[in-house]
Amino acid sequence: MYETIDEPIKVLVSFDKGVITPHRFKWRERHINITQVNMINRVKDGSVLSYLFSVSNDTSAYKLRFNAATMNWKLDQIYQDA
């Protein structure tokens, strides 16, 4: 089940050939590794563009949001297998 979080996070990413790939993020003092980027999609709220990264590791799936205007990252949602 998805749980809405909406909290700021720190993210380690790489940039290559126009693609941003998140590898790891820090949330509530925990370091979480990302093993798979499953989907990237863009969302516009007014003129503000955000990139949504649907990522996962062996235990959970996460939705990370990168706000291109403020350059901030947020953890939008967590999905943990029941």
Next chain:
Amino acid sequence: MLDRIILHVDMNSYFATVEQQANPFLRGKPIAVTGSPYTRTVVGASSMEAKTFGVKTGMSFPEAIKLCPQIIRVVSDPDKYAETTKRFIKILTAYTPTVEVFSIDEAFLDITATAERFGGAIKVAKLIKTDIRTWCGEWISCSIGISHNKLLAKLAGELQKPDGLTVIDHHNISSVFAKTAIDKACGIGWALTPKLNEMGIKTLSELGETPLSVLVGKFGSYGYKLHAIGNGLDEDTVRPYYLPDTIKSIGHQFTFLKDTTEPGEISRMLFKLSELVATRARDQGKLGKTIHLWFRAANFHNYGRQITLPTHTQDGLTIYFAALRIWQEAAFSAPIRLVGVTLTKLRDETPQQLTLMPDIRLRGKIIEVMDRINDKFGAYTVQQASLLGSVRMKRNMNGYGSDFKRGRTELLEN
């Protein structure tokens, strides 16, 4: 020998598959994509695994749970589907510019002029499947039908799901029609099927063998269409995505959390829906003349009325007053569960003669400024005071992709 080469590409269990692509923990499991859990919505899409339990689009979520207690509810994310559609349409245009976006998850391609360049029609279909897995995601699949017209290409695509690749040509059409039920063909829906079955017509071959006079006698002018379907005939061309859309109506609907008779709640929702309709009309450069109000009673009976205004409009307040008048004249006292407002008789926006009435000019200016603010800072940044605190409805994409802001060409924008 095929004269034209038409491909029909149909994404399998689209919204559900996109959700499974985004979240690997949902893969291989029965899921239902629905609206917000805080509203009464229906199943918008179900995964292939849920379909094996009988879960279908349009049923309520409690009905889906009865059929499949372990079903997982996922809230619809239209931005995700729009992005995936943009990617898949872009893939298709690499093989021909003649791509018709038939709905958000379906497209026709005319590859008559380009197929040879890629090694033939079947090779093109296989390349498209590979490209979709590469660029949209490994979990996302499509069924492709190949034939010499749109009717048969779509039918071919229907015959093998998921991940099918089927060809209907002059050699196998008779055998395919002999074993294919009429409701597999586009143009024969749930209302027509039982009527044709009553006439002893169950397969497409039987439809083709039925004299034209019998079909016209029973179904009027639609009998010609049925006769053509039964004989695998379709002259319709693939309409490229870059041609202007022909939008016939703009509408929005809302299902109340609980059935209601409360006049304030209903009229507020009418205003909200009217504003949404008007905003979309302005986004798409359209004005409409006829306002249609429809509502569904708690017993699932539908009621609808319409009013045609003296002039075209794209103003939410004007649409609301018309919708409210219809509602008041209907004098409906039983509880209702759903209400919808639609604007029809559309025409394109053109530079209009300035009205001499200052209050109308001022209102037009206010609407223009409100649109600009909401475009820049996001929906509902400014809205009519009476709608403050009302439900923040997110515009769900319709199945035909026609409500992209500037029509279907927006699908190809970065």
